[in-house]
Amino acid sequence: MTTRGRRRFAIVCPNFFPRVCGIGDHSARLGAELLRRGHDVVVYSRGPVQPHPEAPEVEVHAAASTAPIGIAHEIATALEAWRPTDLILQYTGQMWGAWRFGTPGPALLASRARAAGAKVTLIAHEIFVPLYRRPDLLISALLQRAYFASLLRNCD
Secondary structure (H helix, E strand, O other), rough: HHHOOOOEEEOOOOOOOOOOOOHHHHHHHHHHHHHOOEEEEEEEEOOOOOOOOOEOOEEEEEEEOOOOOHHHOOOHHHHHHOOOOOOOOEEOOOOHHHHHOOOOHHHHOOEEEHOOOOEEEEEEEEOOOOOOOHHHHHHHHHHHHHHHHHHHHHHO
């Protein structure tokens, strides 16, 4: 913890305003409440981002990359520079446009944040991926389960 209980929260989400996204809206409201309680907060997502109309006081940063792994790397590098005490990772299996096969990006991001000393909290959304017999859907379901298991190992 930082001075007198003040913590530094990084909130990472799949999308943020101006993209319409319930998770982005939740991130904005959560960030505003944490600010109201006296903590530092920065939200990170893929671009484009801009301040949310319901929580314009919450600072937001966009990764410029369009590839999920690139986005994860950019955000991890930004977190290492900002040094949050806490990372709140708002996860979906299709994070940052990863499509049906998912991405190891969130697990790599969580691993780097944890190695840098942040407590990693996971909020998982839409994690059910059914096992179908169609080969591409079976591979998708297995990959997403493997990525999620890897992510869980890096969360507090």
